[in-house]
Amino acid sequence: MTNTYGNNQIQIRETNRDWKNQRSPIGFLLGPTVAILLAINLFPIIYELVISFSKYRLSTGITGFAWFSHYAEAIVDKRFLNSIWVTTRFTLTALILELIIGLTIALILDRTDMRIRNVILPFLVLPMVMSPVVVGYMWQFMYSQEYGVFIYFLKTIGIHISKPPLASVDTVVYALALVDVWQWTPLVILILLGGLQALPIEVYEAAIVDGATQTNVLRYITLPLIKSELVIALLLRMLDALKVFDIIFAMTGGGPSSSSESISIYLYRVVFKFVKMDYGAAIAVLLLILVNIITRYLVNLLTLQQEEVV
Amino acid sequence: MFTYKKVLQMMLGILIIFAFLLSGCQPAPTPTQEPAPVQPVETQAPQATTAPVESPSGEAITLNVGAISFVAAEAWRQVAKDFEAKYPNIKINLIEIPWETIQEQQYVDLAGQGSYDTVMVNVAYGPLYISEGLLAPLDDYIKSAAKSDFDLTDFPKSLLDTVTYQGKIYGVPMDVFPQQLYYRDDLLKEYNVAVPETLDQLLEAAKKLTLDTNNDGTPDIYGTVIQGLPISGGGGVVWHFYPYLFSYGGRVFDENNKPVVNSPEAVKALEYYKELFKYSPPESVNYGCDQSLEPFAGGRIALATSDSDIWPVLINSKFPIKTAPFPKGPIGKRILWPGNFSVSISAKSTHKDAAWLWTSYATFNNAAMQVYGKLGFIPGRASAMAEIGKTNPVFANALSGLQEAVSPPMMPTYSQVEDVLAKKISSVLLGELTPQEALDQAQAEIEKIIQ
Numbered sequence: 001m002t003n004t005y006g007n008n009q010i011q012i013r014e015t016n017r018d019w020k021n022q023r024s025p026i027g028f029l030l031g032p033t034v035a036i037l038l039a040i041n042l043f044p045i046i047y048e049l050v051i052s053f054s055k056y057r058l059s060t061g062i063t064g065f066a067w068f069s070h071y072a073e074a075i076v077d078k079r080f081l082n083s084i085w086v087t088t089r090f091t092l093t094a095l096i097l098e099l100i101i102g103l104t105i106a107l108i109l110d111r112t113d114m115r116i117r118n119v120i121l122p123f124l125v126l127p128m129v130m131s132p133v134v135v136g137y138m139w140q141f142m143y144s145q146e147y148g149v150f151i152y153f154l155k156t157i158g159i160h161i162s163k164p165p166l167a168s169v170d171t172v173v174y175a176l177a178l179v180d181v182w183q184w185t186p187l188v189i190l191i192l193l194g195g196l197q198a199l200p201i202e203v204y205e206a207a208i209v210d211g212a213t214q215t216n217v218l219r220y221i222t223l224p225l226i227k228s229e230l231v232i233a234l235l236l237r238m239l240d241a242l243k244v245f246d247i248i249f250a251m252t253g254g255g256p257s258s259s260s261e262s263i264s265i266y267l268y269r270v271v272f273k274f275v276k277m278d279y280g281a282a283i284a285v286l287l288l289i290l291v292n293i294i295t296r297y298l299v300n301l302l303t304l305q306q307e308e309v310v
Numbered sequence: 311m312f313t314y315k316k317v318l319q320m321m322l323g324i325l326i327i328f329a330f331l332l333s334g335c336q337p338a339p340t341p342t343q344e345p346a347p348v349q350p351v352e353t354q355a356p357q358a359t360t361a362p363v364e365s366p367s368g369e370a371i372t373l374n375v376g377a378i379s380f381v382a383a384e385a386w387r388q389v390a391k392d393f394e395a396k397y398p399n400i401k402i403n404l405i406e407i408p409w410e411t412i413q414e415q416q417y418v419d420l421a422g423q424g425s426y427d428t429v430m431v432n433v434a435y436g437p438l439y440i441s442e443g444l445l446a447p448l449d450d451y452i453k454s455a456a457k458s459d460f461d462l463t464d465f466p467k468s469l470l471d472t473v474t475y476q477g478k479i480y481g482v483p484m485d486v487f488p489q490q491l492y493y494r495d496d497l498l499k500e501y502n503v504a505v506p507e508t509l510d511q512l513l514e515a516a517k518k519l520t521l522d523t524n525n526d527g528t529p530d531i532y533g534t535v536i537q538g539l540p541i542s543g544g545g546g547v548v549w550h551f552y553p554y555l556f557s558y559g560g561r562v563f564d565e566n567n568k569p570v571v572n573s574p575e576a577v578k579a580l581e582y583y584k585e586l587f588k589y590s591p592p593e594s595v596n597y598g599c600d601q602s603l604e605p606f607a608g609g610r611i612a613l614a615t616s617d618s619d620i621w622p623v624l625i626n627s628k629f630p631i632k633t634a635p636f637p638k639g640p641i642g643k644r645i646l647w648p649g650n651f652s653v654s655i656s657a658k659s660t661h662k663d664a665a666w667l668w669t670s671y672a673t674f675n676n677a678a679m680q681v682y683g684k685l686g687f688i689p690g691r692a693s694a695m696a697e698i699g700k701t702n703p704v705f706a707n708a709l710s711g712l713q714e715a716v717s718p719p720m721m722p723t724y725s726q727v728e729d730v731l732a733k734k735i736s737s738v739l740l741g742e743l744t745p746q747e748a749l750d751q752a753q754a755e756i757e758k759i760i761q
Contacts, residue, residue: 059444164592168740256739257736272414
C-alpha cells in the first residue's frame with residue numbers, strides 16, 4: 001500500500017513538471033489582460049514614483065532630480081500632517097459606526113421573516129445608489145441651523161447646540177463621517193447578511209442543545225464564522241474612507257479653516273490649484289504606501305482566517 | 311524556456327525603462343540644472359485683417375473655444391452665431407467648462423495637448439498660465455488691428471493690469487464683476503434702517519436686522535451673509551474679504567510686490583470682518599458664493615455684499631432686493647476687487663489669426679456687448695460698461711468703485727498666497743486665532759511662498 005501510494009505521489013509530481021515544461025497557451029491567453037493591467041495600473045505608479053523624485057511641471061516635464069526633497073517637505077508639512085489626522089479620525093469614526101450598526105441590522109434582518117426582509121432591503125440600499133456629491137449637498141441642508149432637519153431633531157429631544165456641526169472645528173469631521181455612515185452602512189449590511197445567511201444551521205442547533213446562551217452563540221459561533229465577511233467589509237470601507245474626497249469637497253471644501261481637509265482634498269489642492277505635480281506625486285506615493293500597509297495587514301488576516309477554516 | 315516569473319520581471323523592466331524614456335521625451339534641460347525660468351511664447355507677426363481667414367488648404371477652420379458653463383456660455387452661443395455669419399469659414403466649437411473645475415481643466419489642456427484655441431481665463435490664475443508660456447502674447451495683433459475692430463484704449467487700466475505681464479498683453483478683458491451691496495428693501499423700511507453708505511453703518515444695520523422673530527433663541531433673519539469658504543480664487547472667503555481689506559487701506563502686496571498683509575490697516579479690516587461674521591449664519595463659514603445666494607434669495611438675509619454677476623440670480627427672488635454701491639471704508643473710499651474674465655489665445659493654437667478674430671469680436675464688437683448687457687453681466691470694454699451703467703442702475707452701483715479697484719499682482723504663485731490667506735481668515739472667524747496672529751502667520755507663510 002505504502003509503495004503504491006508513494007508511486008502515485010511521484011507520478012503526480014512528474015505530471016506537474018511535464019505540464020509546466022509544456023508550451024502552455026495560458027501565458028498567451030493571460031498576456032493581453034496582464035499587459036493592460038500593467039499599462040493602466042503599474043505604469044502610472046512607476047511614472048508617479050519617477051515624478052516624486054524629480055523636479056516636474058506639466059508644461060516643462062522633468063527638469064532635474066529632486067531626490068528625497070519632496071518627501072522631506074511632506075514629512076514636515078503641517079497641512080499634510082493635519083490631513084493625515086483628519087483622514088484617520090474620519091476613517092475610524094466611519095468604520096466603527098458602520099460595522100456596529102451594520103452588524104446589528106444584519107443580525108436583526110437575518111432573524112426577520114424573508115417576506116419582510118425582501119421589502120426592507122431595497123429601501124436600505126437606496127443611499128448607496130445616490131451620487132456622493134448629491135448626498136453631500138443634501139446633508140449640508142440637513143445640518144443647517146436655520147432649516148436643517150438634523151438640528152430640528154436635536155432640539156426636539158432637548159439638545160441645543162450653539163454651532164451647526166459643519167461650522168465647528170470640533171465636530172465637522174464627525175459630522176462628515178456620519179454622512180459616510182448613512183450612505184455606506186447598507187453595503188456592510190449586505191455583506192454581513194450574505195455571510196449570516198450562509199451559516200450552517202447544525203452548529204446553532206448543537207449549541208442550543210448544549211445550553212449556550214444567545215450572547216455565547218453570537219460571541220463563539222456567529223462572529224468567528226462571519227470573520228471573513230467582517231474583514232471584507234472592513235477592507236472595502238477602509239479603502240474608501242482613506243481616500244474620501246467627494247463628500248468633503250461638496251460639503252465643506254476642507255473647511256472651516258483646514259479642519260476637514262483630508263489627504264485627498266489636500267492632494268487635489270497641491271496638484272491642481274498650486275500645480276505642484278512633483279510634490280503631489282510624493283504625497284500620493286506616501287498615501288499609496290499607507291493604504292498598502294493597511295490592506296496587506298487585513299488581507300493577511302483574511303488569509304489566516306481561511307487557512308484556519310481549511 | 312521562459313517562466314512566468316521571468317516574463318513578469320521582463321515586462322516590469324520594460325515598463326520602468328519606458329517610464330524613464332517617456333520622462334526623457336519631455337523638453338527638459340540637463341538633469342542637474344535648475345529649471346530655467348519659462349519665457350512666454352512669441353508669436354509670428356500677424357496679418358491685420360478683417361478678411362476671412364483660411365487654413366493653408368483653403369478649408370474652413372474650426373476654433374475650439376473654452377467657456378464657463380451657464381451664463382457666459384449662453385452669451386457666447388449667441389455671439390458665436392453673429393461671428394459665424396460675419397466669418398463664414400470659421401466655425402466656433404464651444405466647449406463648456408464648469409466654474410468649479412475650470413482651472414484644472416484649462417491648465418491640464420493648455421500644458422498638455424493644447425486642444426483649445428481660445429480660453430476664458432480668470433484673473434486668479436492667468437498669471438500662472440502666462441508665466442509658464444501657455445498663452446500667446448497679443449501685442450502684435452492689437453497694434454495691427456483696425457480701430458473699428460479693436461481699440462485697446464477702450465479698456466480700463468485696472469482690467470488691463472490683470473492681463474499684462476512683463477510689458478506684454480496676454481488677454482483681453484471680457485467682463486468684470488465688481489462688488490456691491492444687496493439689501494432687502496422691505497426689511498430696511500420696516501425696521502427704519504437707512505441704506506448703509508459706510509462699513510460702520512453696514513455693521514450697525516447688520517446688528518439691527520439680525521432678528522429672532524419666533525423667540526426660539528436662534529435668529530430667523532440674519533443681518534448679513536459672508537462667503538467664508540476657505541478656498542483661493544472666486545467664490546471663497548478671500549475674494550469676499552478683499553473689498554473690506556482695500557477699503558480699510560490694507561493690501562496683500564505693496565507696489566513693489568512685497569507682502570504687507572499684516573499691516574495695522576489689514577488687521578483692523580479683519581477685526582471688522584470678524585465682527586460682521588457675528589451677524590451672519592454660523593454655517594456661512596463654509597459658504598461659497600452659490601450657498602450664500604440661497605438664503606439671501608430666500609429672504610433670510612437682510613444685507614450682503616457680493617459680486618455684481620450674482621444679480622441675474624437674485625432678480626427672481628420674491629423679496630424686493632435692491633442694490634447700492636459697496637459701503638465706503640474708514641479711508642473715505644470704496645476700493646473694489648476687479649474680478650474678471652479675459653479671453654486669451656493658447657500658445658499651442660494652430661489657428662492664432664482666426665483665434666484673434668474671435669477674441670477681438672467677443673471682447674469688443676458692439677453686438678457682443680449688447681448680448682452681455684441683456685444677459686446681466688458687465689462687459690470689460692469701458693464704453694460698453696458706461697452704456698450699461700447709464701441704462702441699468704444695478705450695474706451703475708457696481709461700477710462706482712471700479713476706477714480705484716486694486717488689481718491682483720501678476721504672480722504665478724498667487725493662488726497659493728490666496729490659499730494661505732483663506733485658511734487664516736477662516737481661523738479668525740472660528741476664533742482659533744486673533745486677527746493679528748492670523749495675519750502675522752499669513753505674512754510669514756506668504757514670504758516663504760514668494761521666495
